[in-house]
Amino acid sequence: MSFVEVSGFAKSYGGNTVFEDINFVLARGEFVTLLGPSGCGKSTLLRCLAGLVSLDAGQFRVEGEDITYAVPQKRGIGMVFQSYALFPNMTVSQNIAFGLKMQKLAAKVVASKVAEAIELVELGGKERAYPAALSGGQRQRVALARSLVVEPRILLLDEPLSALDARIRRSLRQQILDIQRRLDLTTIFVTHDQEEALTLSDRIFVMDRGRIVQQGSAETVYTRPANEAVARFMGNYNLLGPQESRLLLGLDIDGHLAIRPEVIRLFAADDVTPGLIPATVMHSQLLGNVVRYQVEAKGVALQIDCLNRRAADLLSDGNRVMLHIAPEDLQEIAP
Amino acid sequence: MATERYHRGVVYLLVVLLALPVLGTLIYSLSERWDATVLPHGLTLHWYTTLWLDDRFLMAFWHSLVVCLGTLLLSTILIVPAVFAIHYYFPRLDRWMNILILLPFAVPPVVSSVGLLSLYADGPISLVGTPWILLGCYFTIALPFMYRMLSDSLRVINVRELVDAAHLLGASTPRAFWAVILPGLRKGLLASLFISFSFLFGEFVFANMLVGTRYETLQVYLYNMRNASGHFTSALVMSYFIFTFALTWMAMRISRQERT
Numbered sequence: 001m002s003f004v005e006v007s008g009f010a011k012s013y014g015g016n017t018v019f020e021d022i023n024f025v026l027a028r029g030e031f032v033t034l035l036g037p038s039g040c041g042k043s044t045l046l047r048c049l050a051g052l053v054s055l056d057a058g059q060f061r062v063e064g065e066d067i068t069y070a071v072p073q074k075r076g077i078g079m080v081f082q083s084y085a086l087f088p089n090m091t092v093s094q095n096i097a098f099g100l101k102m103q104k105l106a107a108k109v110v111a112s113k114v115a116e117a118i119e120l121v122e123l124g125g126k127e128r129a130y131p132a133a134l135s136g137g138q139r140q141r142v143a144l145a146r147s148l149v150v151e152p153r154i155l156l157l158d159e160p161l162s163a164l165d166a167r168i169r170r171s172l173r174q175q176i177l178d179i180q181r182r183l184d185l186t187t188i189f190v191t192h193d194q195e196e197a198l199t200l201s202d203r204i205f206v207m208d209r210g211r212i213v214q215q216g217s218a219e220t221v222y223t224r225p226a227n228e229a230v231a232r233f234m235g236n237y238n239l240l241g242p243q244e245s246r247l248l249l250g251l252d253i254d255g256h257l258a259i260r261p262e263v264i265r266l267f268a269a270d271d272v273t274p275g276l277i278p279a280t281v282m283h284s285q286l287l288g289n290v291v292r293y294q295v296e297a298k299g300v301a302l303q304i305d306c307l308n309r310r311a312a313d314l315l316s317d318g319n320r321v322m323l324h325i326a327p328e329d330l331q332e333i334a335p
Numbered sequence: 336m337a338t339e340r341y342h343r344g345v346v347y348l349l350v351v352l353l354a355l356p357v358l359g360t361l362i363y364s365l366s367e368r369w370d371a372t373v374l375p376h377g378l379t380l381h382w383y384t385t386l387w388l389d390d391r392f393l394m395a396f397w398h399s400l401v402v403c404l405g406t407l408l409l410s411t412i413l414i415v416p417a418v419f420a421i422h423y424y425f426p427r428l429d430r431w432m433n434i435l436i437l438l439p440f441a442v443p444p445v446v447s448s449v450g451l452l453s454l455y456a457d458g459p460i461s462l463v464g465t466p467w468i469l470l471g472c473y474f475t476i477a478l479p480f481m482y483r484m485l486s487d488s489l490r491v492i493n494v495r496e497l498v499d500a501a502h503l504l505g506a507s508t509p510r511a512f513w514a515v516i517l518p519g520l521r522k523g524l525l526a527s528l529f530i531s532f533s534f535l536f537g538e539f540v541f542a543n544m545l546v547g548t549r550y551e552t553l554q555v556y557l558y559n560m561r562n563a564s565g566h567f568t569s570a571l572v573m574s575y576f577i578f579t580f581a582l583t584w585m586a587m588r589i590s591r592q593e594r595t
Contacts, residue, residue, distance in 0.1 A: 015439050050499075050503060051502075052499045052502070052503075060340075071502075072499070072503050073502055073503070073505045073506070073507070074501040075503075078503065079499075079500070081496050081499070083493060083496055083497040085493070085497050085499065085500035087497060087500075087514075088492060088519060089515070089517045089518035090515075090521060098501070098506070098514075100503035102504055102505030102506050103505060146500075146504070147503075150504060150505070151424060163520075173581050188498055287400060289465075
C-alpha cells in the first residue's frame with residue numbers, strides 16, 4: 001500500500017480550471033517536487049493537500065486513511081509557506097512551541113522538543129529573537145522547525161527558498177534535504193526552479209496548465225521530456241518542428257525533435273569527418289563555467305552549451321564551425 | 336537659505352495664528368476680569384473650580400463618557416471580527432466596505448437627524464431622547480476610522496497565511512485570531528479608538544437634535560451654557576480642549592509606534 005494516494009484531484013474557480021485529473025502515489029520518506037511555471041496550479045494543489053482550499057473532486061489518502069474532507073488541524077500535515085508566515089508577535093521559541101501547545105503537551109515536553117528543533121535547524125542563540133530581527137534564511141529555518149516539531153506525516157514546502165539569495169538558497173537546500181533524509185519524512189516541494197527540483201527530488205512531477213504532464217526521476221525528466229512543454233521548461237531544449245528536422249537532419253517526423261544544448265558537439269570548420277553539419281556562430285554568451293552559443297545551421301537556429309575550458313577555445317560571432325549531433329541524442333516528442 | 340527662512344516664517348506664523356485663539360481663551364479662563372482693558376486683571380482658578388464642582392457639568396461629562404465608551408465597546412465587538420472575517424474569508428468585500436463605510440458622511444448630520452427623529456420618535460422602537468440612539472449614530476461615525484485603520488493593520492500582517500499556518504499547527508480559527516492576529520491589531524485598534532473617541536466626544540449635532548437635555552452631553556451642555564459668564568465657558572472649552580488634545584496625542588504616539 002502506498003503511503004500517500006492522490007486520485008482524481010480537480011479544482012476550478014468560476015469556470016477557470018486550476019488543475020484537473022491529478023493522480024499520484026508516494027512512498028514513505030519520498031521527496032517529490034511539483035515543478036512548473038507560475039500559474040500552473042502547483043501552489044493551489046499544495047494548499048488543497050493541506051486542506052486550506054477545498055477540492056471540487058478527488059480523493060486523498062494517507063496511510064490508507066481518507067482525509068479528503070478532514071480539516072487542516074486533523075491531517076497531520078506540516079507546511080512551510082513562501083512568506084514563512086511566522087507569527088510576528090512571538091519569539092523564535094514561541095513560534096516553534098505554538099503547535100506543541102495546541103496539542104496541550106506538558107511545558108517540560110514542549111521545552112525539550114523546542115530545544116531539539118532549534119538544534120536541528122542550527123538556530124541556537126536565537127531563541128528569544130522576534131522574526132523581524134532575523135535574516136531571510138533564519139526565518140526560513142524557524143518556519144521549517146515549527147513545521148517539523150509537531151512531527152507531521154507529510155511536509156509541504158511552498159517555494160520556501162524563492163525569496164533568498166543564491167548562496168543561502170544552495171546551503172538551505174542541502175540542509176532541507178539532510179533533515180528530510182534524517183527524519184525519513186515524506187515531502188512535497190513546490191518550485192518553479194528546475195535546478196532546485198533536480199538536486200532535491202527522488203521524483204519530479206512536472207505540471208503544465210493544471211495537469212501533471214510527466215512524473216519520473218530527475219534523470220528521466222531531464223533527459224527524456226514527455227512533451228514539448230516539459231522540454232521547454234527543462235534545460236533549454238532545442239525544439240525542431242517537422243520542417244526544421246528535414247532541413248537540418250533530413251529526417252521526416254510528425255511531432256517535434258528535442259535536442260539538449262549540451263549534446264551538440266563543435267568541431268573546427270575544416271574538419272571533414274562524415275556526418276558533420278556546417279554552422280555559423282551568431283552570438284555567444286559567457287555563463288561562467290559554460291559558454292552558450294547561438295548558431296545557425298542550414299537555416300535552423302540552435303543553442304549549444306559548451307564547457308568553458310580555455311579562453312583560447314572561445315568562438316567569436318561569425319566564426320564558422322562544424323556540428324555533430326549523435327542519433328541517440330535526438331528525441332521525438334509529442335507536441 | 337532665504338527660502339528656508341521664508342518657509343520657517345510661514346510655519347511660525349501659522350502656529351501663532353492657530354495658537355492665538357487658544358491662548359486667548361486660556362488667559363480669559365484664568366483671569367478674574369478682562370473687559371475694557373488691554374491686559375486681564377488678576378489670575379484665578381475660580382472658573383475652573385466652579386466648573387469642576389458643577390454637578391450638571393460633571394453629569395454631562397459622565398454622559399459623554401458613557402455614550403462614547405459604549406459606542407467604542409460596541410464598535411470593537413462588531414468591527415474587529417467583521418474586518419477579520421472580510422480579510423480572511425471574503426477579501427473581495429473589502430473594496431465594497433471601503434465605499435459603504437463612507438456613506439454616513441455623504442448625508443449631513445442635520446438631514447439624517449431629521450430622518451432618525453421621524454423614524455424613532457414613536458412606534459415599536461422609540462429611542463429619541465435616550466442615549467441608545469446616540470450609540471447607533473456614533474457607531475456609524477466610528478466605523479470608517481476603525482475599519483480603515485484595522486484594515487490597514489491586517490493588510491500589513493498577511494492574515495491569510497498566518498491563520499492558515501496556525502490552522503496547520505492545530506489552532507482553531509478563534510484561537511488563531513486571538514493568539515496570532517489580535518496582537519498584531521492591538522496598536523491599530525488603540526489608535527483608532529483614541530481618534531474615534533476624540534471625534535465622538537466633540538459631536539454636537541446628533542446629541543442636540545436627537546437627545547437634547549434629556550441626556551445632556553458635554554457639547555450640549557456647552558451650548559446651553561452659552562449665556563453664562565465668558566470666563567466660565569472659556570474654562571469649559573479649555574478643559575475640553577486639554578482632554579481631547581491629550582487623547583489625540585496618545586493616538587498619534589501609538590500610530591507612530593505601529594509604523595516603526
